Amino acid sequence: MISGFDRSGPIAGIEGDLATAMESLRRLVDVLAVAVARRDGLIIAHLLPIGSDPKKVAAMCAALVGTSEVVARELQQGRFLQSIVEAEQGKVISTGAGERALLVTIVRPDANMGLVLLSIERAAKEVEVILSGI
Amino acid sequence: MGGGFEKPSTILFFSDHPTERRLFAEQFVATGLKEGECCLYVDFYRAPALARRDFRKFGSFPEDRLLFVDGTSSQFLIPSTERYVVHGLDTFDPIMDTIEEAVRDAKPGRIVIDSMEFLADRFPMEGVFERWRQLSEVAKSTGAVVCYLFLNWIYGRKEVQRMNDTNDYTLEFQSKLTTGILEHYLRIRDHRLATRSTNWIPLSFREVVGLSVYFPRILVTGPPDAGKSTVVQRLCQSAISVDRMGTTVAFDYGNVQVSGLEAEIIGTPGQERFEFIFQVFARQMNGVLFVLDATKEEDLVRAKQILAILGSDVPLVVLANKADLAGVMDADEIRSRLSLSPSVPVVATVAIEGKGLLEGLTVLAEQIIGAR
Numbered sequence: 001m002i003s004g005f006d007r008s009g010p011i012a013g014i015e016g017d018l019a020t021a022m023e024s025l026r027r028l029v030d031v032l033a034v035a036v037a038r039r040d041g042l043i044i045a046h047l048l049p050i051g052s053d054p055k056k057v058a059a060m061c062a063a064l065v066g067t068s069e070v071v072a073r074e075l076q077q078g079r080f081l082q083s084i085v086e087a088e089q090g091k092v093i094s095t096g097a098g099e100r101a102l103l104v105t106i107v108r109p110d111a112n113m114g115l116v117l118l119s120i121e122r123a124a125k126e127v128e129v130i131l132s133g134i
Numbered sequence: 135m136g137g138g139f140e141k142p143s144t145i146l147f148f149s150d151h152p153t154e155r156r157l158f159a160e161q162f163v164a165t166g167l168k169e170g171e172c173c174l175y176v177d178f179y180r181a182p183a184l185a186r187r188d189f190r191k192f193g194s195f196p197e198d199r200l201l202f203v204d205g206t207s208s209q210f211l212i213p214s215t216e217r218y219v220v221h222g223l224d225t226f227d228p229i230m231d232t233i234e235e236a237v238r239d240a241k242p243g244r245i246v247i248d249s250m251e252f253l254a255d256r257f258p259m260e261g262v263f264e265r266w267r268q269l270s271e272v273a274k275s276t277g278a279v280v281c282y283l284f285l286n287w288i289y290g291r292k293e294v295q296r297m298n299d300t301n302d303y304t305l306e307f308q309s310k311l312t313t314g315i316l317e318h319y320l321r322i323r324d325h326r327l328a329t330r331s332t333n334w335i336p337l338s339f340r341e342v343v344g345l346s347v348y349f350p351r352i353l354v355t356g357p358p359d360a361g362k363s364t365v366v367q368r369l370c371q372s373a374i375s376v377d378r379m380g381t382t383v384a385f386d387y388g389n390v391q392v393s394g395l396e397a398e399i400i401g402t403p404g405q406e407r408f409e410f411i412f413q414v415f416a417r418q419m420n421g422v423l424f425v426l427d428a429t430k431e432e433d434l435v436r437a438k439q440i441l442a443i444l445g446s447d448v449p450l451v452v453l454a455n456k457a458d459l460a461g462v463m464d465a466d467e468i469r470s471r472l473s474l475s476p477s478v479p480v481v482a483t484v485a486i487e488g489k490g491l492l493e494g495l496t497v498l499a500e501q502i503i504g505a506r
Contacts, residue, residue: 039378041407059383059407066376066383074374100379 014130018045021126025119030111032090035104036097036127037062044101044131061094061104068094082120095120098128139303141243142274143326146297147283149307154318154339158305159246159281161345164192167199171243176233178205178252182216203236205229205252226257230265234272241276249283259293267300302326308334318348333504336420338396347499349397349420354386355412355444356425357436358404361455362386364485365425366401369495375401384411392492395499399423404436412443421449421502423494425485428454428462434471441472449501450478453494457482 022034026047035046037058046054068083082095090106093116097103103124107116139145147155163173167189177185182202189200207214208222218236220229237245247269254262266282273280282301286294298304304323309316319334338348354362363386367373370388377383386401397420402412422444427433444450454468463471465480479497483490 039383040381041378041383041405055407056410059405060410062378063376063384063403063408063411066378067385070374070376070384 014133015045017130018127021123021130022047025105025123028116028119030107030116031105031119032108033104033106034123035061037102037104039066039096039100039102057104061092061102065094065096065102069096082117093117093120095124097124098131101127101131103127139279140326141279142277143302144270144273144280144282144300145303145305146301147281147305147307148286148294148297149284150286151309152285153307153309154345155283155285155305155307156248157339158307158320158345159248159283160189160192162281163200163244163246164189164195166244167195168193170199172199172201172240173244174201174203174236174240174242174246176203176205176236176245176247178209178220179248181206181210182214201236201240201242203233223256226253226261226265229253230269234269237269237273237276237278242278245273245278245280247280247282249285251283251285251287254284254289255287263296263300270300298323298325298329333502335503346391346394346396347503349395349499349502351415351419352397352399352421352423352495352498353415353419354399354401354423354425355440356404356453357427357430357433357440360404360425360427360433361483361485362401362404362425365423365453365455365483365491366399368485368488369491370399373399381405383408385415390495392495395495397495397499404440406436406439409443412440416443419448421498422451423498424450424452425455425483426452426468427456428468428482429456429459431463431471437472441474449498449504450474451494451498451501452478452480453483453485453490454480455483455485457490458484458487 018036022045025031026034033048035048035054035057036044038044039062041059041062043054043058048054048057064083069080072078072080082093085092090109091111093105093107095103103120105120147159149155163175166173175185182204185202202216203218203220204214204216205220208220218232220232270280302325306321308319318337318339320337321332321334323329323331336348336350337345339345354365356362363375363377363382366386366388367375369390373386373388375382375386382401382403388399390397390399400415402415426437452468454462454465468480469476469478481490481494481497483494485491
């Protein structure tokens with residue numbers, strides 16, 4: 001399911017590319033859901049379970065990443081890598097995907113984090129490249 | 135703060151629990167000393183030498199301007215070097231005679247009695263009230279402002295009312311511990327005609343600087359693109375903003391310290407999609423600076439939505455921002471179109487240049503402090 005696009009013009013091609021990038025991440029057994037949002041909190045595309053509100057997810061994760069980046073900077077901890085919200089039934093991992101977007105991934109609580117983080121990093125780079133075209 | 139009391143007058147510094155009211159009284163004296171006044175401090179708790187040392191933290195002043203009535207030496211059976219000395223605590227009248235003599239003799243501009251409960255706890259009530267009234271008369275005839283410190287242990291509501299009635303002002307202090315934070319409050323009441331009172335004003339105490347009004351949370355909110363973040367950044371020396379692509383995605387935070395006023399300022403996002411953040415910060419606040427782009431009528435819809443979430447109880451000031459641009463709505467139009475009461479202040483601002491912001495904050499402070 002892809003949303004947030006005007007389906008005419010050159011943007012139409014990007015839709016498919018984003019879907020492919022998200023699906024390759026979603027294929028991991030530990031990954032439950034994926035979303036791409038703008039840094040200012042608007043949803044670009046998502047593979048979220050039915051019943052969740054993609055707009056809300058985008059806004060919340062934009063706030064999370066924005067705040068985390070400022071925390072990293074204010075506490076002099078170097079470059080922000082990702083923010084991980086650990087909950088009973090899963091972890092929400094939000095990371096930057098270029099200057100203007102961020103990638104949100106929801107994984108199982110007992111996920112293989114090494115593999116997950118590596119895949120997220122790769123997917124984030126793909127998203128960055130795809131979105132740099134517009 | 136500290137000024138604003140008519141001369142001559144009497145002020146009751148009242149509290150039910152030990153609080154920082156003595157610091158306030160010291161500040162009151164220090165202000166007088168700096169203005170070249172002679173001040174008299176009647177102290178039953180501290181030796182004059184110790185008190186003098188305590189006063190030095192406020193800076194230098196001519197030592198001979200600060201006079202003491204020494205109420206401690208006789209308690210410790212040691213000789214005193216002060217001009218005015220209480221010689222014994224067995225009988226009440228000679229103590230009051232000494233104080234009155236000092237007042238008549240030195241004609242101080244400001245007097246502090248530290249404290250009245252020391253006497254009230256030891257001597258019969260009627261006598262204390264009688265001489266108290268008499269002392270006020272003597273002090274007023276010399277043109278002084280008198281502060282009576284009073285920590286209430288034993289008096290009931292009726293006696294407290296009588297104390298209020300016989301003084302011009304009451305400064306009532308309160309301290310409470312909430313979730314590990316000690317919060318100080320002050321309420322000022324004016325009894326001269328009908329009693330007028332401020333709300334409970336949150337305070338902070340700092341050495342040297344003394345006392346300032348302290349608002350732990352002022353919310354800066356309003357529709358998107360109105361200039362909320364700019365307001366926070368221009369008001370505060372070093373503000374933190376969590377913004378992306380020109381939109382605040384989490385919050386702005388900063389701290390203001392101007393003379394007599396200290397506040398933590400939180401700016402919220404304006405977009406509806408960040409309302410969850412707004413809810414977090416809107417749970418507890420002292421007051422709201424509502425920023426509005428005064429040139430954009432279409433923003434009024436969103437403005438009304440936000441006002442509805444804030445509710446009508448919270449002290450509010452509207453900052454009509456971008457006032458330097460053409461086509462701005464005036465204060466009356468803004469109030470009527472937002473269905474705000476005519477008493478809600480609207481301050482014209484140009485946030486990007488910092489114009490009107492301090493005025494807006496001061497007006498808000500007045501709204502919060504209130505006076506009925």
